[in-house]
Amino acid sequence: MISEGALRGYLLEEVLAWLLRSSGYEVLTAQDDGEQPPWKTLEERNHGLVVRGRGAWHQADTLGQFRFVPPFSLPVRLFVEAKFTQIKVRLSTVRNGHGVLHDVNENVMTTIATHSGPRRPRTRYRYSYAIFWTSGFSQDAQEFALAHQISLVDLSVPDFAHLRDLVRTAAKDVHTAMKALPATDLPTVNEIRNYLRGPLLNLSRQPIATEPSVTAPLGVLAESLYSRSTLGLILAFPAAPFVLGLASDDLYGFVRYALQHPTHSIRLRRLRQAGPHPLWQIRSEDDPAAYALTFGLPEQVEAWILDQETTTSSRMRWVKESMLSAMTLYWMDGDHAHTFQLRYRPQEIIAQSTGDLTSWPLADDLPHPPTA
Template sequence: MAKRSALRGYLLEEALAWLLRHSGYRLLVDYRQDDAELVGSGGALRVRGRGAVHQVDVLGEFAFTPAFSLPVRLFLEAKHYSTPCELEVVRNAHGVLHDVNENFMSHAGTRPRRRYQYTYALFSANGFTQSAQQYALAHQISLVDLSGESFTWLRNAIRIAAASLYSAQNAHAVARFPVTWMRKVLREALGTWPTGVPPLPVDTSAEQFKAAASVILAQFVDTLEQHAAAELLLGFPAAPFILPLVAEDQEQFLSYAEQCPDHAVRLRRSGQAATAEWTLSPREDEDAYRLAFKLPEHIEVWISGIEEKERQRILDIKQQFLSNITIYRMNGSSVRAYQLNYEPSELRPSPDEGQ
């Protein structure tokens, strides 16, 4: 039987794949999409490493190759524990990442072979421990904290659905939860299953459980779609972390960004230490759109560590890490790039800014 925390994690991963559906990544769900790098086993997807094959629940491939880089693939893993995600999870991510990126050896013959740069993003509904953050920073594992107020609706929806699925598996004596079937159902309902890839022939023989779970999953999908205007954008600053940017209304952001793909923004911070959140809006028209995000907890703790230095430290973070943020977004089959700039004039203290 699946634990409640595991069910919450599965649902969170599929919800994130949906929220990130326009972020420039396409899902890889079947080994036949790349049988040189991927392995299929019992409906699960695995990636070949140098020393082992590694199961991956959500794997994305970036739509274009950055300059001076290999094509990029992203492991997306999500944890929805009741406590902060600990070091062991991040250490495992590093081990997987190191092994798959080492999987390129000389082989007989002259046939060219593609190679990829695998990256890892670990999402947590309740943040990360200090040791996990330090380890991730040292080994370039992206940590995304979803404990902020902007994600309350998502965490609540997942808790409700996971609790119902847990009760259903117990009521119908399901010995092994059909995770692959559940992912297939959600991806087809949410439209995240890749176009042109045949559905996997997976099902569950527990018919009564299937009927009950199908209703629960349909309700979960309906809750997500009620927030269709909300979108999770990935912001890439000149920093050792990524920014999960929550758009209150994606159409407002897109309308402005399409007209001004390179524009100046204002940044504001509210709250203290681990509870702090930031908002980003256009400098010339602050009501045009708003994006919300959280910085890594260790940065927020440093900012709030000495009260009399907090204002200056906020400005230092803006200048050193947030002065240029790039967002990639799919528009049909093409990729758009938007540049959000915190300009030098904005780096000087002003009467209405600092928090």
């Protein structure tokens, strides 16, 4: 039987798939491929969805595709892996992600000959990989991820506490119910995931031949997520080898402001609080009370950003400043995609990290933004 810790990770991946819809990502199933063999890139097998690589098929527990194709690029697909444990993610996890990513992106067979017709091109995609974590990464895992452009997204920030509690409770209740069942009646992980996808992703709820004691906590989880309408996660894309997962306890406070100011300047600062790693906060430069977004950075990623020693060449400093001068966010409103750009001065990151926190009031000193 699946362990409670592994079940937490699987449920968290399904919740993340629901949250990432606001950033323009739709969860894929084998039916979304639209191709027939031998052109198919997705298949459904006993343990779930698999993706065709150059050398093998790879399991993709959660795979999303960005709804719009960037200019001069391929359609973008994102592998989502979540770890909900009390130990840090090790190098082996990130190395496995890199192996999968390398193989699927090397699937370069552009045409396939068939006996019944002419050669035709195979659709290609640009795959990315993001690992979402609640307890941190080892140093070598961080360094490897940064070198190979695998994004590490922090879910330990306070704004995600409610989300973590919901997933933890659901996993515990499901696991307890499963322990009371005979082995022949235990549902598979794939059945549990597909059942939860019904209410979360508007997919047809797959029937599951098990006791209601197993499925009831999944329904409670879905209802709790929908009732928490302000809970959200937005992916921010700086011109850097990683993405940022931005959280807010009042997500729509940010959206209301950004719809009126699609491009605006922001202020960044480190929060004064104890914890395993620093947290950063984003506020509008012109209206700091309008919203607050927070994010965490793995230690090695932060060190890469803050590395401004005197030995650093001016060219390297210019590259870092130009890469980290803005971040782009996407917000889906039905079928319409809004694009926001948040601009900032890289020098502020350095100043804030070294303790110059006097130029901006603390979050507790700011008035709360009005509600809609």
